[in-house]
Amino acid sequence: MQRRQLIAGGLAAAALPTLGFAQAIEKPKLTIAVGGKNLFYYLPLTVAEQLGYFKDEGLDVTIVDFAGGSKALQAVVGGSADVVSGAFEHTLSMQFKGQPMRAFVLQGAAPQIVLGVNPKTMPGFKSVADLKGKKIGVTAPGSSTNVLANYVLAKAGLKPSDVSFVGVGAGNGAVAAMRSGQIDAISNLDPVITLLQRSGDLKIVTDTRILSEAEKVFGGPMPAGCLYAPQAFLDKHPNAAQALVNAMVRANKWIQKAGAGDIIRTVPESYLLGDRAVYIDGFLAAQKALSPDGMIPAKGAETAYRALSSVDPKIAAAKLDLNAVYTNDLVKKALIKYAKA
Numbered sequence: 001m002q003r004r005q006l007i008a009g010g011l012a013a014a015a016l017p018t019l020g021f022a023q024a025i026e027k028p029k030l031t032i033a034v035g036g037k038n039l040f041y042y043l044p045l046t047v048a049e050q051l052g053y054f055k056d057e058g059l060d061v062t063i064v065d066f067a068g069g070s071k072a073l074q075a076v077v078g079g080s081a082d083v084v085s086g087a088f089e090h091t092l093s094m095q096f097k098g099q100p101m102r103a104f105v106l107q108g109a110a111p112q113i114v115l116g117v118n119p120k121t122m123p124g125f126k127s128v129a130d131l132k133g134k135k136i137g138v139t140a141p142g143s144s145t146n147v148l149a150n151y152v153l154a155k156a157g158l159k160p161s162d163v164s165f166v167g168v169g170a171g172n173g174a175v176a177a178m179r180s181g182q183i184d185a186i187s188n189l190d191p192v193i194t195l196l197q198r199s200g201d202l203k204i205v206t207d208t209r210i211l212s213e214a215e216k217v218f219g220g221p222m223p224a225g226c227l228y229a230p231q232a233f234l235d236k237h238p239n240a241a242q243a244l245v246n247a248m249v250r251a252n253k254w255i256q257k258a259g260a261g262d263i264i265r266t267v268p269e270s271y272l273l274g275d276r277a278v279y280i281d282g283f284l285a286a287q288k289a290l291s292p293d294g295m296i297p298a299k300g301a302e303t304a305y306r307a308l309s310s311v312d313p314k315i316a317a318a319k320l321d322l323n324a325v326y327t328n329d330l331v332k333k334a335l336i337k338y339a340k341a
Contacts, residue, residue, distance in 0.1 A: 026237040034065055036067070044225075053250050054247045067139065069139070071140050088326070091325035101230055102326060104326070106291040116186055128153060128155070131156075136165055136166065137174060137183035139169060191273055191279050221303055253293065255290055263279075264276060
């Protein structure tokens with residue numbers, strides 16, 4: 001009798017940790033690297049942080065901001081961050097390099113990147129071909145702003161080597177570079193773009209804040225800002241990844257219902273770049289280009305691959321597994337959890 005009780009007790013004790021493990025977050029303290037946190041491109045990340053959605057999911061998230069998406073990616077590759085909040089197309093370039101990354105929740109349904117020229121240094125601008133030999137400001141070399149510029153240049157018959165790319169960041173430094181004439185054109189995002197446009201320091205050439213124009217430029221749905229991580233992270237920390245996705249989906253859904261006043265009250269004062277009216281205009285321009293639910297479009301990887309292939313012949317010749325660069329499995333679970341949010 002005593003032996004049976006001991007065995008039964010031992011089995012029950014063994015079962016308890018297993019039961020708790022199913023819901024336990026393997027790594028509650030996480031670091032997310034982002035390139036240009038103040039941009040509307042990453043607004044869901046800021047909303048999830050500011051409204052406490054990460055904490056609600058049992059996470060202690062530290063967000064480290066870099067000058068551009070390529071720098072944020074380097075942080076994860078180097079091991080100083082766990083997850084990237086960055087451009088979807090980096091998952092393809094990383095697979096090509098033999099370092100598999102997977103996107104697991106979407107922030108932007110369109111790139112929201114605007115390519116425009118400086119009216120002061122290029123008053124006679126007529127077409128993209130006029131950019132040959134000019135300086136183009138991007139958030140950071142190799143970032144999504146650089147990729148878009150390369151893509152638009154390629155369609156006009158220009159190679160990346162036909163221009164000079166200058167890293168100007170995603171804030172006041174980018175604005176100052178245009179106004180001072182240090183650069184002849186810029187590929188950047190809001191609120192930088194709206195600020196330059198309102199002051200007359202920008203003539204827009206390509207505007208992918210508009211979903212229809214983004215699809216026209218890229219020939220299909222072009223997923224933009226997302227959370228992505230090394231495949232090894234997702235395999236090792238599935239519950240932590242799910243918690244991240246839950247918070248981001250909740251933020252996506254909140255943004256779709258938010259008014260300009262809600263956004264102003266939520267984001268840090270520094271995001272406004274000294275002009276609330278400009279920030280509100282930028283939000284209204286970007287809102288429709290943000291993902292309503294976090295789902296990555298089925299043909300998104302194909303579109304991103306085409307874009308990268310047009311500017312990199314090595315990627316064009318590579319046979320990549322497009323299904324391996326994203327998953328919607330975690331988003332589907334989050335949408336069930338926050339169906340009424």
